[in-house]
Each structure stands twice: as structure tokens, then as C-alpha cells.
Amino acid sequence: MSLLAHRRTLDLLEGGYASVHHGRSHDFDDLRAYVAGDDVKDIDWKATARHGEPLVKRYIASRRQHLVLVVDTGRNMAATAAGGETKKDIAVMAAGALGYIAATHGDTVSLVMGDESGAVALPSGGTEAHLEMLLRRIDARVSLDSARSDLVGLLDWVARGVRRRSLLLVVTDDVALDDRLTRLLRRLRAQHEIVWLTVGDADLMTRGSRATDVYDVHEMAGLPAYLRENRELRREFDRADESLHDRTVRGLRSLGISSERVGSRAAVVPALFALIEKHRRARR
Template identity: 35%
Template sequence: MGKYLDAAKAYVTRDAAGLLAGGRYALVHTRSMEFDELRPYVPGDDVRDIDWKASARSGHTLIKQFVSEKHHKILIVADTGRNTAAPTPTGESKSEVAAHIIGAVGLMTLPRSDEIGMVAGDRRGCVDIRLRRGETHVERILHRYVAQTSTNPGASDIVTQLEWVARHYRHPLLIVIVSDEPDISERLRAVLAPLTARHDVLWAMVTDMPAIGTEATGVGYDVADGRTLLGADVMGERVVAAYRRSEEERRRELSELLTAQRIPHARIASSRGIMSALVAMTGVYARAG
């Protein structure tokens, strides 16, 4: 494997491929039919599936039962803007955690030969990597993501990428959004409706280190726009408490919006939390099928 897939592999369990079982059949492309077993014919079965030789030998009408090989088409939609340079609560960079999430999803596709692509970018526009299969292709996606986040990124705006997908991807997909926690806006509300009408959507949100907290001291800055952030020792307990209440309310409203749009979502604070988040999100996705 390439270095980026190798890095992601440390956070993925062996049975990860099974997480994509289930879900809406509209997402699935049937590549072939594979013989499974013979069983007794029941009214309503297709007579073309009757195995006449086996039926003659057994004295009972037997029918061939097939299982289909189903392959998902998965599109990663990722923010590569300046927000990805911020740290998570555990001190990892958000871009590193996001790369591991993308790698984890890529690893899930390999045993089943699922197709995977990526739309990534910032407020200025998008890079569109079309759906293909294979380890080399997944490594290429990761390489492009890392390059985008580390080379003169613009302002983050995941809605720009979502609007691109809504305009250009018409066939049903499983979309996995990888970004931070977006601000609720009319643009976000407007784009989610057509996306969820056509596609299944999961949202992996990489969380920020709190801007202020009881242990924060001194002066920092916001990676998005360079504004100064004062520590808790400067702001005082009342301001810190008000900030925490505001953050809780913002997160509650965002969760309500995504739930209303039937988008399974998870907040991921570190690479070690990736697998449990994927299990939770894909479990909701599979039960919706």
C-alpha cells in the first residue's frame, strides 16, 4: 500500500468492508449473479430458474437460487480549505484526521471492488476525481487531498463542494462528506434537499479544539481568517460559560438539521475515533435500506 493508506490502516479494523452492507439498492450496481444453492420451487418463482436435471433426479421441482454481487459507488466530498489546518481537541491537525477518514472509507471499498471518487476544494472551487476502483486509485485520492490542504488553501466552504455535486452528479451515490462542523446557512439548507433526494449522505465532522476553555491561556488566532483569540485567563469565567452554551446550542441545531434531512452524522475528535464513528453512521445508513 501507499504511505497514506498505510497511515489510515492503523485506525481501521479487519471487518471494515462489512460496514457498507445494506442500504438502498438504488446505490448499488449489480455486476454479476453467482449461484448459491438449490431450493424447492414455490409459486411465484421464475420458471426460468428451475434446474430440470436436478429436479428429475430428486423427484421434486428445484430452483436455482442466486446471490448478486453488489458494488457501491462512493463519493467523498471533502473540505481542503484553511479550516483543515486547525487542531482537533487531541492536538492532531484536522487535515490529518480527515485524511485518515478518507483512507478508512477507501480501505472499506477494496475487498468489494466498490468504486470511489472525490470532490474536494475550498471557496474558490473544486477538484473532481472520478469514480474508479482499486488501491492505487484510493492512494491517488489521498495524495491529492493532502496536496490540496497543504498548498495555499483558500477559505473553507463545504457548501461550494456540495453545490458542485448537486449540479454534476445525477446518478445515485453514497456520499461521505468530510469536513468540520459547518455553519447553518440558507445555502446549506438549500443544497441538502436535492442531495438527499437523489443520494444517500453520511457526514463525518472533524471537530475543532475549543477556541477558549478553562485551561487555555494567552493569545491564539483563528486559522480561517487570522483573527486573534484570547485565552480563558483573559476572557473570564462568564465569557467562557457563555461561549460553551453557544457552542452546545449551535451543535444541537446542526444535529437537528442533519437529522431532519436523514443524514447520519458523527463528530470525530481524533483518528482513534474514526472506526466507532463509521460504525455508527453506516449502521444508521444500513437500517434505512
């Protein structure tokens, strides 16, 4: 698997696999007439013999892409996911897997994480040791004592603070796309490419055995067991959950953002594979 940059880079230091600038790499582009100062090693002697004057080879310059892990590290990510694991563990695995793919292809990886207390940005690097450091920072940041999640504030920081064109992996929990978030994502899409991974909420309604009390980490309030066993509330919960998911997917698709939703660590790799394929085939 590899990460595809849809647009050609316009800057010599900007990331991407295809550059409008010429340079030294293994990807042949074309031939041009020799001019004073060209490296003799670049002369194509066979073409020169046929043409009658010196011709040199030109190559497409190799440019590295930049992946930014944009991770919601608010208290919401300390909650339980659909598969019974904490959302934080799933987020760490997803960020690590995609970061590893990027690093093995020679790309650089950085991290922007945050909650209501503010955002923290960590510099880019291209080694496994650097990626592990980023993942440890995510793991240490998320707890039940963390501030509430603030995805709008986090993405607003990225829009203002990340100047270099990048591929953004946004990892967050289930959110509704309101007007403010939609405007912000439209602004980010003009500057970056975005893929979106949602860590799904746990099923709050009891389907089998007797229910136990659960707690909302956002409000620190309890949900009594007898409510979780109510069949009518269960139907309403299912309808609301499906509606939220559908609206989010449609909204992201309308913005040109590929998305997937996962509920367990076992689902992370298949979801990332599907996400990369969606992004690769997306029309720009």
C-alpha cells in the same frame, strides 16, 4: 464492517448490493422455465426431474456500490481540532478508513474536494493504490495558504456533477445548517445516500494552565490570551458550541442523514463504526 445500500439499483451499471435485475452471482433467487438460449449449466436437474420439464436457476446480479469522498479542503481544515491534531490529518484518516472498507468489499471510491476557489473531482477506482492517491491529493490540497472553505459550493458541485447514484461521505468542520445548505442537502438526499462526519473545532477557552494566543485561520485574526481565560466568556462559548452541535445533529437527522463528530484520529474508527451502524438502521 460493510457499507449498506438501502435502495435497490434500477440500472444495470448502477451501484448497490441488491439489484432488481437478474444475473450470474452466488445469490440464488428463483426458478423459471427453460427457454431457448439459456445456458445449460443453469438447469436445475433435481427440480427439472420433479417438475417434468426443464427449469433453470436465476440469481441476483452482483452490483458494486460507489462511494464518493466529499471532503472540504479549505483553509478551515488546516486548523487545529479538538484533540490537538490538524483537522486535515483527521479527515485523511476518516476518508482512508471508510474508503478501505469500501475497496475491500469490491466497491469503487472517488473523490470530490474543494474550497472557495472551486471543486476538483478525481475518478473512481477500487484498489488500495488508487485510494492512497486520493488521500495524498487531500493532504496536498489543505494548507494555511488554501482558499476559504465553501461547503455549499462543494455540495452544489456534487449535486450537479455526480449523476450516478452513490453513497456520499461528507467530511467537514463544524458548520451551521442554514436554509440554503438544508435545501441543497434535501436535493442530494433525493439522488444519493449521505453519511456525515464533522471534525470538531478546538476548545478556544483555557481550562487549566495559562493561556497563549491563538489565531483564527478563517479570518487570520488573533484571539488574545486574556479573553481565553475569561470565565464568563468560557460559559458563553460552551453554550454556543453545544447549541451549534445539537442544531446540526437534529437538522441532519431530520433530513435522513446519519452523522458523527470526531476530534482526534484515535476517535475516527469508533466514530465510523457508529456511523455505519446508524446508517444501516436508519429508516428510509
